[in-house]
Amino acid sequence: MNDLFDELMFGWKSSAPDAEFPFQNFKIYKYFNHQQERWYVELVNRNNRHWMLLSRYRMSVKLGRILTDDEEVDHKDDNKQNDEIENLQLLTGIENKQKAIKRVEEIVTLICPICNRTFQRKSHSVRHKINNGKEPCCSRRCGYVQGTRNNFT
Numbered sequence: 233m234n235d236l237f238d239e240l241m242f243g244w245k246s247s248a249p250d251a252e253f254p255f256q257n258f259k260i261y262k263y264f265n266h267q268q269e270r271w272y273v274e275l276v277n278r279n280n281r282h283w284m285l286l287s288r289y290r291m292s293v294k295l296g297r298i299l300t301d302d303e304e305v306d307h308k309d310d311n312k313q314n315d316e317i318e319n320l321q322l323l324t325g326i327e328n329k330q331k332a333i334k335r336v337e338e339i340v341t342l343i344c345p346i347c348n349r350t351f352q353r354k355s356h357s358v359r360h361k362i363n364n365g366k367e368p369c370c371s372r373r374c375g376y377v378q379g380t381r382n383n384f385t
């Protein structure tokens with residue numbers, strides 16, 4: 233009975249490689265989660281079974297300890313499938329949120345008030361203008377037209 237249970241729960245994974253410290257009591261099985269589009273590892277032994285992101289596993293092995301819930305593993309190149317250790321860095325939850333906000337803020341899409349063309353700018357380059365009630369233009373040419381119009385009003 234016990235053998236059958238072991239076989240069902242543990243099965244062929246008993247022949248999987250051993251996980252590294254600090255998960256040395258587990259066998260490790262790496263797989264791609266198609267829904268999340270991320271690499272995961274399954275850590276399994278006769279009593280336990282854990283799933284975690286491959287990036288978290290690799291950072292834990294590098295640091296030699298299990299990560300806390302507050303710590304997040306960030307991908308330097310923003311490619312979340314690139315789990316090479318050189319591409320990973322450890323951030324606290326707060327740092328990671330700040331990085332995410334920065335990333336979203338970086339580029340803004342605007343509509344030129346002169347020619348109605350859609351264009352993009354780095355948000356910090358136009359923020360000052362917008363805060364002063366001015367509408368940024370797509371080009372110098374439109375900026376010039378805007379300037380002459382303002383002179384007539």
Ligand SMILES: [Zn+2]
Pocket residue numbers: 344345346347348349369370371374
């Ligand atoms: Zn324009």
